[in-house]
Every structure is written in C-alpha cells, then in structure tokens.
Amino acid sequence: MNSTHTLIQTYQSIINKTEQEVTKVKQRIYRVGTLRLVLFVAGVAGIIHFWAGGALLLMGIAALTFLPFLVLIKLHSRLFNRKAYLEQKIEVNRQELRAMNHDTSAFDGGSEFTNPTHLYSYDLDVFGERSLFQYINRTSTELGKKRLAYWLGKHLENKAAIERRQEAVKELAPELHFRQEFRILGLLYKGKLADESEINAWACSPSYYRNRMFLRMLPIVVCTINLLFIGLAVAGICSSTVAGTVFVGFSLSSFLFSKGISKIQTLYGKKLQILGTYADLIHLIEQQPVKSKALKEIKALVGGEKQIASQAVARLTALMNALDQRNNVMLAMILNGLFFWELRQIMRIEAWKEQHASELPHWLEAIGEMDAYCSLATFAYNHPDYTYPQPTSHPFKLQAKELGHPLMPRTKCVRNGIEMDKRPFFIIITGANMAGKSTYLRTVGVNYLLACIGAPIWGKEMVFYPTKLVTSLRTSDSLTDNESYFFAELKRLKLIIDKLNAKEELFIILDEILKGTNSKDKQKGSFALIKQFMNLQANGIIATHDLLLGTLIDSFPEEIHNYCFEAEITNNELTFSYQMKEGIAQNMNACFLMKKMGIAVIND
Known part of the structure; x- marks a missing residue:
C-alpha cells in the first residue's frame, strides 16, 4: 500500500466518522428542540389553566417548565456550535482529498501578495491562482496567512535558521489532530x-x-x-x-x-x-x-x-x-x-x-x-516521499537528484537533478522550444525556495547553500510606466549587477536573456553579461536558444557547464523526453512546427 493511498484512507476515515457524529448531533438537536417546545407550551398552558390557583402554584409551574426550557436553550446553542464544528471538520478533510488530486481551488492563493517586481515570486508563481502559496496554504487566520506569505516572499538565508524551522515542521507534521483542530477553530x-x-x-x-x-x-x-x-x-x-x-x-x-x-x-x-x-x-x-x-x-x-x-x-x-x-x-x-x-x-x-x-x-x-x-507541516504530511534538504555553509553548493515541480502531477513530471559545488559557477541550458528548459528553471527555483523556508522538497536528496534567490523568467512591459519589455529586463539585470557589486551572494536563474533586441546585439550582450557574472563571483542557471553561448565553456572550462533538452523528430512527429543531458542542443523545432501548422517556411 503506497503512502498516497494511506493518506487518502486517513482523510476519508475522518470524514466517515465525523459524518456519523453529525447525524447523532442533528438527532439530539431535534430532540432538544422538541422538548423545548413541549416545555414552553406546557408552561404557558399550565399558567393559563391554573391562573386562579394562586401565586405559589403559578411559580411552581413556571419553575418546572421555564427553568428547564432556559437550560435547554443553552444546550441547543452548544449543539449547534458542535454541528458547525463537525461540518467544518468534514469540509477540511474533503479539501485535503481534493488537494491530493491537485485541486487546490478551496485554498486562498494570496493574490494580494503578487508583485511583478519581486526578486523571484512573480517568476516562480509563488502567489495567485494555481500558485505555490495556494498549494501550501492551510492557514485559517489572516495572521497566519500574512506570516506564511512573508516566509515565501523573504526566504531564510541562514543555515541554523533553516534547520530550526525544519525541526519544527518535522515535529508538527505527524500531529494531524492538532493541526486540523487549529485550522477548524480558525475557520x-x-x-x-x-x-x-x-x-x-x-x-x-x-x-x-x-x-x-x-x-x-x-x-x-x-x-x-x-x-x-x-x-x-x-x-x-x-x-x-x-x-x-x-x-x-x-x-x-x-x-x-x-x-x-x-x-x-x-x-x-x-x-x-x-x-x-x-x-x-x-x-x-x-x-x-x-x-x-x-x-x-x-x-x-x-x-x-x-x-x-x-x-x-x-x-x-x-x-x-x-x-x-x-x-x-x-x-x-x-x-x-x-x-x-x-x-x-x-x-x-x-x-x-x-x-x-x-x-x-x-x-x-x-x-x-x-x-x-x-x-508547512501539512505540506510535509501530505508528501511523505518528499525529503528535507540539507543546508550547508559551503559556498556555493547545490546538489540535488530527481527534482520535480510540486505543482505538476506525479505521472506527468519528468525529474532532473542539478550539481554545482563552487563559486563562481553557471549552468547554461540550451534546447528547442517546449523541450522543458523553462519548466526545469522553475523546478529548481521552487525547490530551492522550499528548501530556504524549511520545507521538504520533491527530490531524492538535496544539499544546498542558502543565499538570496533572484530570477528573471517572465519580464513584462508596463503601459502605465511607459516601459518597454527590453527596458524592464535591463532594469532587472541592473538590479542583479548592483547587488553583486554590493557583495551580496546570489543564486541567479535567467530565461532567455536580452530577448527584446536583435540577435547579434543579444549575443554580444549575453556574452558580456555572463562574463561579468563570473567576475562578480555569481552562481546561477541560464536557459537560452542561442547555441553559441555554449562556447563560453572554452573561456571558463571549470566554471561553466553545458546541459540541454533535446527534441526528437520521428515519423514526422515531434517528441520530447524532458530529460536533461550534458552538452549543447543539436535539434531545433521552430521550422518543423511552423510547417506542421501550415505556415510556409521559405529557404533563401
């Protein structure tokens, strides 16, 4: 019996038992309500019938009927509160069952925390609909929601602090009753x-x-x-x-x-x-x-x-x-x-x-x-196959095997590793469209973020040096600021350079840098940028379609490593393995896809 199946059984068992208890409480509410009505009617009828019997008799009738009636009102209220609690408990466990199938629509995605200028959260889909925050979030108070958002938006950069948070998450993970009680009462x-x-x-x-x-x-x-x-x-x-x-x-x-x-x-x-x-x-x-x-x-x-x-x-x-x-x-x-x-x-x-x-x-x-x-503890409990990464004080080290993106269904996710153990060091990833480059960048980024907030990651093992994460994967233009796409990207790159010049330690993840200019200009700028990163002792990953960037390994044989995601064309069909390989990509698919869609490709 696998762990996921055990979790489903646990949540379903809680639902079944709680539904039985709700039925019993509803029956008690009905009986108490009926008895209240009987006592009230009996009291009123008794007082009317014995009105001439004197004050002492009337007081006796009132005591025998209205006093128990008042007691039952309080009991009735408690039963309704109990019913509300049990119904909330059922809903909480149903939400967990849906979340096991990647349906997290019941949870708050924290859209108000979305910030396109943030160092990494916008690029990595940390906040918003179908976000990492929505996947993790089980907070039941605004206090907790803001605290969790703060942790995800400003991750830890200290080994001891990460280990301390991991210790707390590990302790709370098996405490299902406590965690659910806390969530239910808060909701x-x-x-x-x-x-x-x-x-x-x-x-x-x-x-x-x-x-x-x-x-x-x-x-x-x-x-x-x-x-x-x-x-x-x-x-x-x-x-x-x-x-x-x-x-x-x-x-x-x-x-x-x-x-x-x-x-x-x-x-x-x-x-x-x-x-x-x-x-x-x-x-x-x-x-x-x-x-x-x-x-x-x-x-x-x-x-x-x-x-x-x-x-x-x-x-x-x-x-x-x-x-x-x-x-x-x-x-x-x-x-x-x-x-x-x-x-x-x-x-x-x-x-x-x-x-x-x-x-x-x-x-x-x-x-x-x-x-x-x-x-975080519920996230860990729901993923028993996830592992707690090991922070290290060795700059810069990032080694992980079989990393997967938490938001991707397990059956569809192809997992890849990463290895870098020195500073400076860059991984350059080349590959065709849709081959998996961007997904890989986000997979590394999200797992690195999880590691830096003290949560388990989807991977077999991971050793990492905690430092500030900075990404540039989804730069957009701004109509309100009259800012072009290219200028917005330059601003992000300038921010990274300024931080490096200020001696900040960074882990940088970039996707197709300098997209907003012509090929020759882009290539020249990309070469200059990566060389500057090397001089400033930076670490990171860059994905690109420009195969010539792979030649930078000639200038930095010990500090740059090339990997690629290949596309295969077999029997006039395009297939992807999504498995990362060493070297520079050999196959590109833009012209093939254009032909498949009926767009003429004219060769000079």
Missing part, C-alpha cells in the same frame, strides 16, 4: 486583514475613562446613593417615590457617557470579539507539548506552561459580550440607573487593556506563527 471565524493592526492600535491607545478619578468613583457613588435611598424607603424614612426619582435621574444621566462608549464599541467591538476565536487557538498552543526550539518560542509568547493568555483573552471576550447587553434598552436603563453599569463595564475593559496590552501583540504573533507552521 469558524475568519478575521479580516486589518484585524491585527486594529487590535494592536486599540491595545496601544490610552485609557480615557480610567484616567479620570471622578469617572472612576462615579459608579461607586451612584450605587451607594441608590442603596441609601432604597434603605431609607424600606425603613419608612422617605417615600419610595423619592428613591424611584433618584434611580430614574441616574438612569437618564448615564446617557451622557453613552455616545463615547458607543463609539468605542463601534470601532473595536467586532474586532475584539475575534479574540474569542483566538482564545481557543491560544489555548490549543498552550496545551500542545512541544520539543523544538521554534515551537517553544511560540509557546513562550503565550506564557509557556502557565496557560494564562487564553484565560485573559477569554475574559476580554466575556467583558465585550457583556457590554453588548447595553443594546437591550430596558436592561441597560435598569443597570445604569443602579450603578452606571455601562461606565463601570467600559472601565473594566480599559483595566484589562492596561494589564495585558503589552502582551497582546505577542499572543497575536504566536497565532500567526503557529498557523504558518501548521501549513
């Missing part, structure tokens, strides 16, 4: 991109009400005066009308603060309620035993083993939910009349902020980090 309420900044802005804002001694004392004074007049009325010293007038006066006076409180509630209420979901995620982090250094650091952000962060966030959520009771006008008037309840409640929220504001950004950071790590 039950998915926040917006601005949540983190707005929550942090609230945490950093000064307290308005608690900073004023008069306002801090007011609820105590109001409550004391109310108790005094109620006591005097009960003792018969003053009339109940006076006590009632004082109460109503306080209730109306409380509206002086309502506008300011409403503004705070409107600005931050919904954002802070998101923390209710985050409290569950923090609690998961607190409970999860960890061994790797990176995961221990995440756990330390939420207080380590003390498990106080989730309790604190849960308390803030409870305070915000309680403040929402002010929307019940009658209840708000009674509570405000008694002790300025709204003012007291907003000051309790400000007190929470004063106590935990400095910690809140760390808690959000922990959620984002863990969410991103769960994505």
Whole structure:
C-alpha cells in the first residue's frame, strides 16, 4: 500500500466518522428542540389553566417548565456550535482529498501578495491562482496567512535558521489532530486583514475613562446613593417615590457617557470579539507539548506552561459580550440607573487593556506563527516521499537528484537533478522550444525556495547553500510606466549587477536573456553579461536558444557547464523526453512546427 493511498484512507476515515457524529448531533438537536417546545407550551398552558390557583402554584409551574426550557436553550446553542464544528471538520478533510488530486481551488492563493517586481515570486508563481502559496496554504487566520506569505516572499538565508524551522515542521507534521483542530477553530471565524493592526492600535491607545478619578468613583457613588435611598424607603424614612426619582435621574444621566462608549464599541467591538476565536487557538498552543526550539518560542509568547493568555483573552471576550447587553434598552436603563453599569463595564475593559496590552501583540504573533507552521507541516504530511534538504555553509553548493515541480502531477513530471559545488559557477541550458528548459528553471527555483523556508522538497536528496534567490523568467512591459519589455529586463539585470557589486551572494536563474533586441546585439550582450557574472563571483542557471553561448565553456572550462533538452523528430512527429543531458542542443523545432501548422517556411 503506497503512502498516497494511506493518506487518502486517513482523510476519508475522518470524514466517515465525523459524518456519523453529525447525524447523532442533528438527532439530539431535534430532540432538544422538541422538548423545548413541549416545555414552553406546557408552561404557558399550565399558567393559563391554573391562573386562579394562586401565586405559589403559578411559580411552581413556571419553575418546572421555564427553568428547564432556559437550560435547554443553552444546550441547543452548544449543539449547534458542535454541528458547525463537525461540518467544518468534514469540509477540511474533503479539501485535503481534493488537494491530493491537485485541486487546490478551496485554498486562498494570496493574490494580494503578487508583485511583478519581486526578486523571484512573480517568476516562480509563488502567489495567485494555481500558485505555490495556494498549494501550501492551510492557514485559517489572516495572521497566519500574512506570516506564511512573508516566509515565501523573504526566504531564510541562514543555515541554523533553516534547520530550526525544519525541526519544527518535522515535529508538527505527524500531529494531524492538532493541526486540523487549529485550522477548524480558525475557520469558524475568519478575521479580516486589518484585524491585527486594529487590535494592536486599540491595545496601544490610552485609557480615557480610567484616567479620570471622578469617572472612576462615579459608579461607586451612584450605587451607594441608590442603596441609601432604597434603605431609607424600606425603613419608612422617605417615600419610595423619592428613591424611584433618584434611580430614574441616574438612569437618564448615564446617557451622557453613552455616545463615547458607543463609539468605542463601534470601532473595536467586532474586532475584539475575534479574540474569542483566538482564545481557543491560544489555548490549543498552550496545551500542545512541544520539543523544538521554534515551537517553544511560540509557546513562550503565550506564557509557556502557565496557560494564562487564553484565560485573559477569554475574559476580554466575556467583558465585550457583556457590554453588548447595553443594546437591550430596558436592561441597560435598569443597570445604569443602579450603578452606571455601562461606565463601570467600559472601565473594566480599559483595566484589562492596561494589564495585558503589552502582551497582546505577542499572543497575536504566536497565532500567526503557529498557523504558518501548521501549513508547512501539512505540506510535509501530505508528501511523505518528499525529503528535507540539507543546508550547508559551503559556498556555493547545490546538489540535488530527481527534482520535480510540486505543482505538476506525479505521472506527468519528468525529474532532473542539478550539481554545482563552487563559486563562481553557471549552468547554461540550451534546447528547442517546449523541450522543458523553462519548466526545469522553475523546478529548481521552487525547490530551492522550499528548501530556504524549511520545507521538504520533491527530490531524492538535496544539499544546498542558502543565499538570496533572484530570477528573471517572465519580464513584462508596463503601459502605465511607459516601459518597454527590453527596458524592464535591463532594469532587472541592473538590479542583479548592483547587488553583486554590493557583495551580496546570489543564486541567479535567467530565461532567455536580452530577448527584446536583435540577435547579434543579444549575443554580444549575453556574452558580456555572463562574463561579468563570473567576475562578480555569481552562481546561477541560464536557459537560452542561442547555441553559441555554449562556447563560453572554452573561456571558463571549470566554471561553466553545458546541459540541454533535446527534441526528437520521428515519423514526422515531434517528441520530447524532458530529460536533461550534458552538452549543447543539436535539434531545433521552430521550422518543423511552423510547417506542421501550415505556415510556409521559405529557404533563401
């Protein structure tokens, strides 16, 4: 039984068991709903029937019917929450099954992170539809999504940092239950991109009400005066009308603060309620035993083993939910009349902020980090045949066997290796159209990127020196900037040269350089560029149709190696092996393809 089949069975088994549980929960919801209806009808009917039986009997009927009814309302709500959780669990596992067949449409591709000027992400299809990000992304919070996008857009360049992240990914990969629990809870309420900044802005804002001694004392004074007049009325010293007038006066006076409180509630209420979901995620982090250094650091952000962060966030959520009771006008008037309840409640929220504001950004950071790590761990779990590459401090070394592109179906992907173990060193790849040059460049680039973010790669083995990746595979013109294709490409090449002159270490991947000029000019420029790369101690791969570039090996016999992808014409049919071979390409196919499509080719 192969590993892929085992994974499919695992996900399908979870779906089957969860569907059975959903059926049971639905049955309980139906029974509880029916019982609620019976109790309510019985209570109303009993009170009507025994209306003349006295207050004690009516109170007894109400206690026997309405109190259980209220308890069942709470149980009903819990059952609906459980049902939502289970249905989300089923969907999460169905998404994984579809992803096994390269259908990742259910996952966010991070199109907002697409940047044509980025050093490599645009060329390698890191973001957007059918992208690497979409293939890897299992984040359930905006915090995690931004963190994962940052990792892919700014890869690690330090051996120790890569090994540390690999250690964390390896630890989380087998923790299927934890990863799915984290994803499900995060998806039950998915926040917006601005949540983190707005929550942090609230945490950093000064307290308005608690900073004023008069306002801090007011609820105590109001409550004391109310108790005094109620006591005097009960003792018969003053009339109940006076006590009632004082109460109503306080209730109306409380509206002086309502506008300011409403503004705070409107600005931050919904954002802070998101923390209710985050409290569950923090609690998961607190409970999860960890061994790797990176995961221990995440756990330390939420207080380590003390498990106080989730309790604190849960308390803030409870305070915000309680403040929402002010929307019940009658209840708000009674509570405000008694002790300025709204003012007291907003000051309790400000007190929470004063106590935990400095910690809140760390808690959000922990959620984002863990969410991103769960994505990489799920990627590793779903690809048990992938290998963790070995970073090295030897500049420059890149050796890999049987590299494949993760986004290509396994049955169609022809895998090739790479080897370079010195600086400077360039591989020049020649070959016919559609023979596999560009795919090979992207395969090397994507696997190198995966290696540099601490993820496993599709290859038998890989040893690599982590350095900054720069590509030029898909340069485009710009109508808005009045910039030609050729000028855009020159800008990218100038950027590479400037970085090399600044002594930055680069791994460069270029496809058909200087495409926007004539053949003679292109050839001359290409020769000059590669020689400059050599003088600047660069490493990289260049794919080209210009076979003469292969002669550069004569000038740099130890620093340049030629490889090619050949096309074969057999029985008037064009075939490709997509297997990389040593040497310079011998066969080209442009004229053959033109003839096959009915385009006349006239020989001089």
